[in-house]
Amino acid sequence: MQSALPDDRSLMTLFRRFVLLLCIAFWQGGFMFYGGVVVPVGASVLGSEVEQGFITQAVTNYLNCAGAICVVVWGIMLWLDPPWSSWLGRTSWTLWSGLVVTIGLLIGLHVLMDRLLDIPGHNFLDEEKFLRLHGAYIATSTAQWLMSLALLALTLRTWRREPEPS
Numbered sequence: 001m002q003s004a005l006p007d008d009r010s011l012m013t014l015f016r017r018f019v020l021l022l023c024i025a026f027w028q029g030g031f032m033f034y035g036g037v038v039v040p041v042g043a044s045v046l047g048s049e050v051e052q053g054f055i056t057q058a059v060t061n062y063l064n065c066a067g068a069i070c071v072v073v074w075g076i077m078l079w080l081d082p083p084w085s086s087w088l089g090r091t092s093w094t095l096w097s098g099l100v101v102t103i104g105l106l107i108g109l110h111v112l113m114d115r116l117l118d119i120p121g122h123n124f125l126d127e128e129k130f131l132r133l134h135g136a137y138i139a140t141s142t143a144q145w146l147m148s149l150a151l152l153a154l155t156l157r158t159w160r161r162e163p164e165p166s
Contacts, residue, residue, distance in 0.1 A: 013081065017159060020077050023070035028148050031063055031141070054122050057114065064106050067144070071099045074151070083158040092158070095151040102144035109137045 034056075042052040075096055083089040116130040117123070124130050 016077060016080065020070075020073050020155075023066075023073045024148070024152060027063070027066040027070040028145065028152075030066065031145060034059060034063070051122065054117075054119065057117065057119070060106075060110060064103060064110065067099075067103050067106075071096070071103055074099070074155075077155070081158070083154065084161055088154060088158060092151060092154045095147045095154070098147045099144060099151065102140050102147070105140050106137065106144070109133055109140065113137065 038059075039052055039056060042055055043049045046052050046055075078092055078096055083092050113130055113133045116126045116133070118125055
């Protein structure tokens with residue numbers, strides 16, 4: 001007779017998946033809300049995209065930290081709850097690796113951009129160089145967002161099906 005209550009293993013799997021979804025929601029939901037709502041509203045209220053940019057300069061440190069934590073949690077999930085097909089597994093690990101690379105790139109670009117700012121004076125030390133780096137930062141953030149959406153879709157697909165028998 002099968003018990004109606006889940007076993008400890010399935011409860012732990014459910015808990016891990018819940019934690020991952022919370023991490024993704026905080027990181028990518030925060031990214032989308034910040035970029036889509038806070039940045040334009042902040043620029044409007046402050047009267048300047050540059051003034052809003054100095055708020056974003058501080059906020060993106062938290063977004064990158066949230067991303068790094070989420071990517072670690074996601075990697076653990078891929079390891080403990082592997083995709084059921086080799087194609088799905090290879091693609092998931094490739095996307096995950098891309099997220100790791102983009103986190104590193106964003107952190108590095110952020111450090112370089114910070115060096116080009118006079119933060120107390122809210123001025124640029126080299127605006128032209130800053131804007132080039134900022135363009136790379138935006139492109140990298142966009143690529144990271146797309147990869148995270150693709151990996152989320154593959155993760156949900158993996159969760160939808162039990163592993164196929166060997």
